[in-house]
Amino acid sequence: MTTVSIVGGSGYGGGELLRLLLGHPQVNMKQVTSRSHVGEYVYQVHPNLRKRSQLKFSDPSQLEPVDVLFLAQPHGQAQQHIEHYSSLAPRIIDLSADFRLRDAADYEKWYGEKHSAPEWLSKFVYGLPELHREKISKASYISGVGCNATACNLALLPLIQADLLDLSARAIVEIKVGSSEGGAEGNSGSLHAERANVIRTFSAFGHRHTAEVIQEMGIKDISLTMTAVDLVRGVLATAHARVKQGTATKDLWKAYRAVANENPFVRVVKEQRGIYRVPEPKILAGSNYADLGFELDESNGHIVSMCAIDNLMKGASGSAVQCMNLMMGWDETLGLEFAGLHPI
């Protein structure tokens, strides 16, 4: 068995990671740290884990060596302690934004402060298996992915991979998100009475995850708009772009199917009947799938490409576990078999 610990396990991402790792057949959970819940049972914070684990939250200062260390802290923490963490574990997967960008200048531009461990940036591989499966398999350090960036990147991936996009036209991505993205801390706008029933565009431009899309997709003229809707888990990214002249619907089918065939957690959803004809995060809660779909206006080349994910799974903890599986040479889907629910 491989020993694994989580630093920062009381947040939503950490809790989801814990759920996955407790159910993982190759993993022996060692420690979960939390500054504010030291000594409490993990199920007191994550009530779904009751009767699943008698683990208690440890003090971060008591962290012991393990085979794989997951970091699930707020942004800005991992970079300050990365030397220490690397002395405790040969393999690290960091779910925060600290090591996602390759370029320290980009980090400063998008996050508004200097990176405190820029020399580490090049050691990390961006942890989206659909983009970097090979590198991840050989890596020691993996960065997590932004949930919104992931929905964008996967909505665009078939188009980029098949080189079907007209990059001279701006890509506009409208992203709708659930409340779990706000984290377990929240703010005054996260109160149920204020957050229920919303269609709230909280970022018209300049969301930080844009940087990950630019870096990973190589698209410069792209804009992300973020809208909160009434849902706990889920992201739908709807990318509006232009395909190269002559691109037909059949070319797109081919491109999307190729991505689905190469990746165990990608599915194409494009049905002519039934209720679920397009990708929908509703049915993905707890699953690691990314559902892709598209519509092409052949008269003018306008493509609408969609990707639905569970932000805490494929957009965070699920992808992180998938990376661990690749890193360790295990089956990529291990511990990630949950199909999702219908109805829900």
Add this chain to the structure above:
Amino acid sequence: MTTVSIVGGSGYGGGELLRLLLGHPQVNMKQVTSRSHVGEYVYQVHPNLRKRSQLKFSDPSQLEPVDVLFLAQPHGQAQQHIEHYSSLAPRIIDLSADFRLRDAADYEKWYGEKHSAPEWLSKFVYGLPELHREKISKASYISGVGCNATACNLALLPLIQADLLDLSARAIVEIKVGSSEGGAEGNSGSLHAERANVIRTFSAFGHRHTAEVIQEMGIKDISLTMTAVDLVRGVLATAHARVKQGTATKDLWKAYRAVANENPFVRVVKEQRGIYRVPEPKILAGSNYADLGFELDESNGHIVSMCAIDNLMKGASGSAVQCMNLMMGWDETLGLEFAGLHPI
């Protein structure tokens, strides 16, 4: 025009009061105070009031004399400053719990601390027009009502008024409530991600509003159970009790209709077909109606009596305005004409 001010206007009750008073044909809104929002436009906190009022929040210390003063502060404040407030206004309506109970010992028992102005308790009339219309018309000081207590009291009123209840049997009231009851401050359990989709019984026994039901209905053996459900506005009280032997459904119809006939904001909802056959808070958002319904098991005298209200209207600010109307000798329904929406 009658001048009116609100002390503590940034909470949900205060905001609803402000909305009602701004639309009231006999009222001239003078001041709205808020400790934390001094100088801000009221519409910055209550966005529905944009383009309705250019009023700004005043500092509580700058409060000026008016004809009617509404107090909408957290519990415990009004009793400390009641002498001061009474020097500023001949008529006071306090929405908090401070002056609801007639007996200082009861206050101490249910609220866990000594009342700081017990000599004022007898000067206040409990502000539920359906119970005390006459007294309210002649009063100078009115206490607000607990939202859950109001749903209970009105569910029981026809039975008490027609003397149909067998008081030797315990009355059990199950109350389901929306998130606006938690107030604009909330707590960690009020976050949308934690509060959405809940059926959460947060109080099995001993809710403070029980004291108001005991006092106003004269029922001693009664128990209130509080369950939070996914809704912003609304309360449904379902009272289980036993009717006196020989009571038939037609007696109940008579009793319920009598209450509806005497009270402009009470309706009986008991239909044999259609979607809305029973009282439902869903359609009451923003309205001052209390919808009553019942079912009797004639085989054993078990009655299920229901009352649905909007907790911020009939359960707080709506009743308060209704009291002002009575106090001032105006039409009881003035400024409270909104019918509610369907669907919503």
Add this chain to the structure above:
Amino acid sequence: MTTVSIVGGSGYGGGELLRLLLGHPQVNMKQVTSRSHVGEYVYQVHPNLRKRSQLKFSDPSQLEPVDVLFLAQPHGQAQQHIEHYSSLAPRIIDLSADFRLRDAADYEKWYGEKHSAPEWLSKFVYGLPELHREKISKASYISGVGCNATACNLALLPLIQADLLDLSARAIVEIKVGSSEGGAEGNSGSLHAERANVIRTFSAFGHRHTAEVIQEMGIKDISLTMTAVDLVRGVLATAHARVKQGTATKDLWKAYRAVANENPFVRVVKEQRGIYRVPEPKILAGSNYADLGFELDESNGHIVSMCAIDNLMKGASGSAVQCMNLMMGWDETLGLEFAGLHPI
């Protein structure tokens, strides 16, 4: 008093119209027809109207002459009986799509069938006061507006009116909508268990309301994408477009404020702090306001313009009543004073 009747009053649009007209100080409601509910009280279908009206649904064949006739039937009905209706009332306001488009060929293109009364198309004025206040004041026949088209048109209006839009760039409008748009009939996907928690893009291109935007805004290269979210009432249109070179944020402020100043039901929402910084349908349920907001990326001229409305009010029945007010020479806001609720 002006006599008014509604043809087709059992749907959501008809019910909302009825609520507004029953509360209108200048109107005497005469008849409300419904094929399937003849003889039932209107409050059995629209439960919010209980104790407001003892009106019963009439058989459509018993329709009597009135001063103003509202048609609230499913699409395709009004055009078949318009001669008959016009013999009964000198003024008609049709909420359906039958008379929105000026050109019979456009109707056939977007609705897939020949118009059965094309000679009537030119007699109708498109019923959005913000666009055609003068014409509406003098008209006898008014067409309703598409709810999604209205959100689009108002999002674009300040830009068109101030001539700030670069029409060589495609405009992409992402529209998020509540479930009441689906109407009282619904379909299998409208069931709560399937419709709750959705982010469902049901139309990527070619929604019929696009025709109204092209006609009214004069923008040819425009695309509407429709996404259902978990909400009953409300539409948010987010228009992505390009402003003319040199356009600055201050020019946009001027353009948006101009529209808000000219129109009693338009507000600009663009705050730097608080919870409600942008237009949100959440707080508009039951109100006739259209809230506009914008963000400009000055580096490249990309504008995100937003409009939030209640689809049953400003997007349907509210605008229809506003048109009646103008037609009759009354204050434009009569019967439409409800401010909306917070929280809700």
Add this chain to the structure above:
Amino acid sequence: MTTVSIVGGSGYGGGELLRLLLGHPQVNMKQVTSRSHVGEYVYQVHPNLRKRSQLKFSDPSQLEPVDVLFLAQPHGQAQQHIEHYSSLAPRIIDLSADFRLRDAADYEKWYGEKHSAPEWLSKFVYGLPELHREKISKASYISGVGCNATACNLALLPLIQADLLDLSARAIVEIKVGSSEGGAEGNSGSLHAERANVIRTFSAFGHRHTAEVIQEMGIKDISLTMTAVDLVRGVLATAHARVKQGTATKDLWKAYRAVANENPFVRVVKEQRGIYRVPEPKILAGSNYADLGFELDESNGHIVSMCAIDNLMKGASGSAVQCMNLMMGWDETLGLEFAGLHPI
């Protein structure tokens, strides 16, 4: 591998069963029938199963012999074809209400029609492992359980098992339920616009599941009240009853812990702090747990006992699979390992 088929696999219960059986390590799914979806892929109806199974719905008339046959049809079907089904499979688990009651007269009383195969009633074991584990292990025919009955029965089980209940006092059970209980067909009140935001008491007395509680718990004076709330999956039963004189909180702890210790899917939730202090269906979606909790008013013996379940899991398909596991001599928890999600 054990071959298994499902009759009636297009409903919610059938879909959930299919999800569980496809993931079950000992099962080989053979056929899933549906009258209305013959030839369609199961994932077209149950979109969560995309990429999980290429199974198509079979015509019910083509049903082939298997080791275990699950019946998931609407009530009334199984009893008509039970002879046929029993010729195809040595073991049958019927999720409908057809074989839950032991007494044909009870069936007629509660379901309003004669049972068409009364001689089969005694062959079936009531399929709640927490009540009949031993019998189930040896049975050939298992009946499913009513979801609401299950929540009631498990709320009462610790009290009955430890003989702590004063049966001279009426037990009143208030049950709050999600929309998936209404099934995939629904009715006009199931439309999202009508069903969202509800607190709708659709049955004050006489719900059919009462019969299962009377039969299994041996409590005669019991009443179930059913209230629909805004949630897709989940039931919370809150039972109000009286404990025998002298019963203290510590006795209850003992009784509840005993049930949790004997049953792998029962947990006791009774915390002094944190957000999740009581049983809540919110966190149980997709899990087979039944969470129990209680509060005792020691002054008068009034106990509030709560049980939360996922109606489609512990209340239907999950219990059915648990029964199969027992019947086949496998580990009781096989295929039912999903922990549930937090937040959701």
